[in-house]
């Protein structure tokens with residue numbers, strides 16, 4: 001039976017270009033370098049596990065999320081479509097630590113709408129690579145804009161960065177909010193305000 005999950009099947013398999021033994025070697029090396037003994041029992045399987053984990057967390061490097069937006073429905077609907085609270089986790093490229101949060105995506109269709117779950121799928125795939133939240137926000141907005149030829153696109157991401165909570169300034173609870181607007185949401189202040197009000201409505 002098909003599992004009801006938003007992670008695509010492709011994302012669950014490791015891409016052939018991912019060099020698992022190389023990651024394992026590197027993880028072993030890190031353990032030795034921090035003064036651990038990679039040969040003690042508890043750590044023996046760790047490099048293997050971490051290699052698979054990285055293959056999964058970075059699987060988006062080998063996927064093209066635009067394929068999810070190729071199937072569109074012609075619909076005479078030109079009001080805003082907004083999908084809120086799409087949870088995601090990604091990896092900060094500066095520390096390789098996760099940032100975890102929610103994405104909100106809205107668009108104003110120009111005769112073409114896309115299945116709502118596809119918006120969650122593109123967030124899922126775009127999140128699976130080392131990056132910064134700012135670039136991830138732009139990537140989602142640009143992809144929606146390009147593939148749907150929408151009148152406007154708005155993307156808001158809110159996330160907690162573990163590189164800020166468990167190290168460095170150590171400020172748990174601090175939330176980073178980024179937004180990207182395209183088309184009408186950029187030029188029309190009331191459209192943007194309407195979208196933001198809906199996003200902020202709890």
Ligand SMILES: [Zn+2]
Nearest residue numbers: 092094095163
């Ligand atoms: Zn970081």
